Amino acid sequence: MARKTYREAINQALDQEMARDDRVILIGEDIAGGTGASGAQDAWGGVMGVTKGLIGKYGPERVLDTPISELALVGAGAGAAATGLRPVVELMFNDFLGVCLDQLMNQAAKFRYMFGGRVRAPLVVRTQYGAGLRAAAQHSQTLYSIFAHIPGLKVAVPSNPYDAKGLLMSAIRDDDPVIFMEHKAMYDDIGEVPDEAYTVPFGEGRVLQEGKDVTVIAIGRMLQTAEKAIQAARADGIRCSLVDPRTISPLDEGLILEMAAETGRVVIVDEANPRCGVAADIASLICEQAFGDLQAPVVKVTAPHTPVPFAPVLEDAYLPSAERIAAAIKQVRAY
Amino acid sequence: MARKTYREAINQALDQEMARDDRVILIGEDIAGGTGASGAQDAWGGVMGVTKGLIGKYGPERVLDTPISELALVGAGAGAAATGLRPVVELMFNDFLGVCLDQLMNQAAKFRYMFGGRVRAPLVVRTQYGAGLRAAAQHSQTLYSIFAHIPGLKVAVPSNPYDAKGLLMSAIRDDDPVIFMEHKAMYDDIGEVPDEAYTVPFGEGRVLQEGKDVTVIAIGRMLQTAEKAIQAARADGIRCSLVDPRTISPLDEGLILEMAAETGRVVIVDEANPRCGVAADIASLICEQAFGDLQAPVVKVTAPHTPVPFAPVLEDAYLPSAERIAAAIKQVRAY
Amino acid sequence: MSRRDNQLRQAFWKMTAIRRFEERVHLENEKGSIPGFIHLYAGQEACAVGVCMELGERDYIASTHRGHGHAIAKGCDITAMMHELHAKQGGICAGKAGSMHMADLTVGMMGANGIVGAGNPLVCGAALTAKTRKTGGVAVSFMGDGASNQAATLESFNLAVVWKLPVIFVVEDNGYAEATPSSWSIGGGDLIKRAEGFGMPGFSADGFDYFAVNEAAGKAVARARNGDGPSLLYLTCTRYYGHFEGDAATYRARGEVEELMEKRDCLSAFKSRVLAGGMMSADELAGIEAEVADLIDTSVRSAVADVEPDVSRLTTDVYATY
Amino acid sequence: MSRRDNQLRQAFWKMTAIRRFEERVHLENEKGSIPGFIHLYAGQEACAVGVCMELGERDYIASTHRGHGHAIAKGCDITAMMHELHAKQGGICAGKAGSMHMADLTVGMMGANGIVGAGNPLVCGAALTAKTRKTGGVAVSFMGDGASNQAATLESFNLAVVWKLPVIFVVEDNGYAEATPSSWSIGGGDLIKRAEGFGMPGFSADGFDYFAVNEAAGKAVARARNGDGPSLLYLTCTRYYGHFEGDAATYRARGEVEELMEKRDCLSAFKSRVLAGGMMSADELAGIEAEVADLIDTSVRSAVADVEPDVSRLTTDVYATY
Numbered sequence A, B: 001m002a003r004k005t006y007r008e009a010i011n012q013a014l015d016q017e018m019a020r021d022d023r024v025i026l027i028g029e030d031i032a033g034g035t036g037a038s039g040a041q042d043a044w045g046g047v048m049g050v051t052k053g054l055i056g057k058y059g060p061e062r063v064l065d066t067p068i069s070e071l072a073l074v075g076a077g078a079g080a081a082a083t084g085l086r087p088v089v090e091l092m093f094n095d096f097l098g099v100c101l102d103q104l105m106n107q108a109a110k111f112r113y114m115f116g117g118r119v120r121a122p123l124v125v126r127t128q129y130g131a132g133l134r135a136a137a138q139h140s141q142t143l144y145s146i147f148a149h150i151p152g153l154k155v156a157v158p159s160n161p162y163d164a165k166g167l168l169m170s171a172i173r174d175d176d177p178v179i180f181m182e183h184k185a186m187y188d189d190i191g192e193v194p195d196e197a198y199t200v201p202f203g204e205g206r207v208l209q210e211g212k213d214v215t216v217i218a219i220g221r222m223l224q225t226a227e228k229a230i231q232a233a234r235a236d237g238i239r240c241s242l243v244d245p246r247t248i249s250p251l252d253e254g255l256i257l258e259m260a261a262e263t264g265r266v267v268i269v270d271e272a273n274p275r276c277g278v279a280a281d282i283a284s285l286i287c288e289q290a291f292g293d294l295q296a297p298v299v300k301v302t303a304p305h306t307p308v309p310f311a312p313v314l315e316d317a318y319l320p321s322a323e324r325i326a327a328a329i330k331q332v333r334a335y
Numbered sequence C, D: 001m002s003r004r005d006n007q008l009r010q011a012f013w014k015m016t017a018i019r020r021f022e023e024r025v026h027l028e029n030e031k032g033s034i035p036g037f038i039h040l041y042a043g044q045e046a047c048a049v050g051v052c053m054e055l056g057e058r059d060y061i062a063s064t065h066r067g068h069g070h071a072i073a074k075g076c077d078i079t080a081m082m083h084e085l086h087a088k089q090g091g092i093c094a095g096k097a098g099s100m101h102m103a104d105l106t107v108g109m110m111g112a113n114g115i116v117g118a119g120n121p122l123v124c125g126a127a128l129t130a131k132t133r134k135t136g137g138v139a140v141s142f143m144g145d146g147a148s149n150q151a152a153t154l155e156s157f158n159l160a161v162v163w164k165l166p167v168i169f170v171v172e173d174n175g176y177a178e179a180t181p182s183s184w185s186i187g188g189g190d191l192i193k194r195a196e197g198f199g200m201p202g203f204s205a206d207g208f209d210y211f212a213v214n215e216a217a218g219k220a221v222a223r224a225r226n227g228d229g230p231s232l233l234y235l236t237c238t239r240y241y242g243h244f245e246g247d248a249a250t251y252r253a254r255g256e257v258e259e260l261m262e263k264r265d266c267l268s269a270f271k272s273r274v275l276a277g278g279m280m281s282a283d284e285l286a287g288i289e290a291e292v293a294d295l296i297d298t299s300v301r302s303a304v305a306d307v308e309p310d311v312s313r314l315t316t317d318v319y320a321t322y
């Protein structure tokens, strides 16, 4: 099996799906770059280079650069999806959902329901989220809880290169609108990624490790931080399970409840803001459905209820740290 | 004390604040109506007649009709707030947040934090939410959980005419951006509302009744439905407390935890969609902070994870009913 | 019968159907048998029909909150629409849409829309499909004068031009957006100029006159089909009812509607013109009117007789795959 | 010294300060002492300064992701800005903003902005304050060519016209939005015409030429102050660095920047003009250059010496009142 970066995994998923199905098209700002310019074409391949090389293979009819017009282009994606294409729209940063939410929330997400089940909207919106790159308040948010709140959207949050490829392939083949969340600090992460096409199904979480004492559930990039914390806890003799939901809508409720029940002690780690976030969502699920099995409060480790600060010292404190997670693990263990 | 409708209470709050402080201005689509027309002026007073009469008193310089341009006008509100006015912007339906979220989420909400505490943005956005009027998927949503997720915003959800007036007065005097949620099916509700100015503070919930068996926490219009359910439960000998958080950001955590601890059995009622909603938020708070006092799972009664359907028979099933709430009360009592 | 004669028959049939449909919906809503927020299209029939007579099966339209007329003009099933408004299982969207979200993609109707301006990005997508798949189709967005000031609309203008999409943006200026006159809300007051400012041509036509609309629409559609990109079609018209059912429309000058009804009714104008020109006979027109009246009657009876959606449908159709 | 001489001194001081500031930020970023996403303004100095020289204390500006130049031109404290970029407690926003959100409302700078186009609604608000409170102030939104296609921008154009706000929309067309040329992304290619399509006049000027910009800005500002409403100011210019620090800018033709730097540098042009016209002496210019160089040096030393914000500040300033 080949080793690839998260970036390469995503690029390959796009490439293979475009090769397989000519209804798959890409839309986004500078996803090629240089369109109409006198210098190099495909000059960017997206701000993070994720779509690099695809315009060369599939041409400008299937890899569409755009003006800075997220509302129109996400809406165009929705309209194209309802009429026969399978568009993958890149929303450069999830923070820009503020300018295009309507086309996701009130249009794409609701088509099928409003129209009585008589339409499909196979739209994928790829977008970057997350803090850690000193990109400050408007380029560092983690907004998937908002997407998960909206019925009709599916939300994938791949935590590693393997899942990134497999979940994206599932997303493109899915007949519903999917928000595909890529963590901006993970593009250079490396992992085993098969060259051949494969899918990772939606709504199926994954257990990364099993331990009898505490169940840790983490989202996206927080899996990495949680792993460090679990390592540290092991030094104190605490054995943890680690669960990656992989998609937060649909959510693998069965797995989460089962893993929560096994230890009766749960820590949930999420880098989003806490109020009405997915950590609260999962915690409330467990407290309602696995209450009888709980031995301790379900503890959430999240960002604080603040915007993302610029200064590194503040941003580092903003993000859930391995120390905070380890402390939470100890706390629920000792309860 | 005079009896007034929810609509009149809001109108009076606006009127009294405009009289008190000439920096308070109103902005919105047809909040007067007929601007520039050959027929009657102040023809609408807003789609629900809430702002009727104010242009007559305060003139078109302080009551501004607008083109259909929510993004620009919410942003204008934010810009005006940062430069010395205290604008109250009407977003006709909260469903339209999809076209103006950026100016709330990335601008108004973040000014103070991004700018190191060196600016105030005393913006109020009044908006309608809620199902029940057969207004279908794009005019019936309950989206306050999205607002509550965003640090920097405050969110008030008045459940009766008294609170509507008092919370709106607080909102207008508050130096932070406030989203003020009015339930579209409550405008004709009548209650005791003093004629004189008064404020209801943010972050202070209210206990409507006390009972030793089960604590019911409900939001906005759901207080009414919860009251019916509590009445029904009383027939079965179950005594409930009923708590109205009144503002969901800030949230009166102290009161909620105290009331949860008193009975150890909690039902949360919210008409929003369940995933990452405020019901989950409150449930997770209780499960984390009052775990030791809990005698039963915290049960949420919410809308399902679906858009709001048009057909009355479906919409009625969509909304949490007194029966479903009563069943939840019995369930947690019997646990 | 020649194609043109057939076209005229169809156009008259559709315009009449829209008018009768709306009049009936008005009554049924007053009676309480149609719930929800209803915006009636009566008065503007020449716009929807004048444009849609230039469209075929491969073409798409997106509509507005005032969508019944566009739906009928594009070929949605009238009985199914009536069932929808009555919130019945047999509705065109199984009772989940109501007035503001009616759609039937199989006939190219992408939906009425509760969000002003939101159809404009959507037609860019439908046009992109047509362009990419080389179907020869075009996509039309109907919108009101008020929508012409909405962010989504304006951004779509630019995108359609830059991508050279086969789109026609149709603005029906009925004088008002709710209670706000278009003469006040449209900066500069000239949407043709606005379109040109985005690099696309604008065509204007008298929206009370089916023939004028149809001719202008023909140009815009031909242009789009030809691969020459988007254009804007600006139509002046009026609505006969309030903004929504329940609006007393006091912002309109006294007698304004009555005068327009009398002097500028698009159905009357159509009839005079075809009769004067000998294009259709009075009998033909009366025949169509009777047929339509009958259809509307039948549709209401059928809708009333239909069952409500089963409560289990509340949670279906959120996703295509679960 | 006459007011005009003083104006010229100030203009040269500011343009030079921006250039030296950006060059230094470039270096410090390369060294790793300035974190984050940095977009440099070098090359466009005549635009920010040409406009801001027409503004006073009661006037507001909103800026973009490329905001350092506008901030300096409007009078933000350069040392505090340098501290901000170094993420220090003494930063203009206490280290919470960084490059993309720098603001100082006390000097009328409403903020750099990470969201393209987002400043346009905000200046409508500042202008509304000016109009309502009768301050006589105007509000200016700086934006790039790319921003001129953004929904927020276009909707604001209309709102400003309808409300007749004292706003100036300044488009700095530096040829590119990221890697996308403005010649491709702006439908119709003519923003003056686009402005006119919304009912406001457009003024254009050579953005490489301080004097041209300043003159055109004077007209637009006078118009706004006079109560005649908004206008658009279209300036052509170029940026010397990549879109952001790290962009190799391969989408530009080889030698494009170098040629513009050599032939069209706004600072060189300014110097030649004032020297040729006898408006300033070479000594004066050199004096200012030395003063500025010193200031930038000092600001960096001061920034480096400053402390990082205390971690407790993470949770402050979310609200004004808790």
Ligand SMILES: Cc1ncc(C[n+]2csc(CCOP(=O)(O)OP(=O)(O)O)c2C)c(N)n1
Binding pocket: B029, B068, B070, B092, B096, B099, C064, C065, C066, C114, C115, C116, C117, C143, C144, C145, C146, C147, C148, C174, C176, C177, C178, C243
């Ligand atoms: C984004 C948005 N803003 C506001 C509304 C409320 N609203 C519904 S219809 C309407 C007026 C529309 O006017 P126009 O575009 O002229 O269409 P008409 O009603 O005249 O057909 C408004 C403001 C809405 N539905 N969506």
Ligand SMILES: Cc1ncc(C[n+]2csc(CCOP(=O)(O)OP(=O)(O)O)c2C)c(N)n1
Binding pocket: A029, A068, A070, A092, A096, A099, D064, D065, D066, D114, D115, D116, D117, D143, D144, D145, D146, D147, D148, D174, D176, D177, D178, D243
């Ligand atoms: C709404 C939004 N979309 C996209 C971006 C990403 N982005 C940042 S700067 C930029 C290009 C802006 O181009 P232009 O307006 O010409 O300004 P310039 O960079 O040339 O100064 C883009 C696309 C953004 N910040 N905000």
Ligand SMILES: [Mg+2]
Binding pocket: C144, C145, C146, C172, C173, C174, C175, C176, C177, C178
């Ligand atoms: Mg209209």
Ligand SMILES: [Mg+2]
Binding pocket: D144, D145, D146, D172, D173, D174, D175, D176, D177, D178
């Ligand atoms: Mg540019």
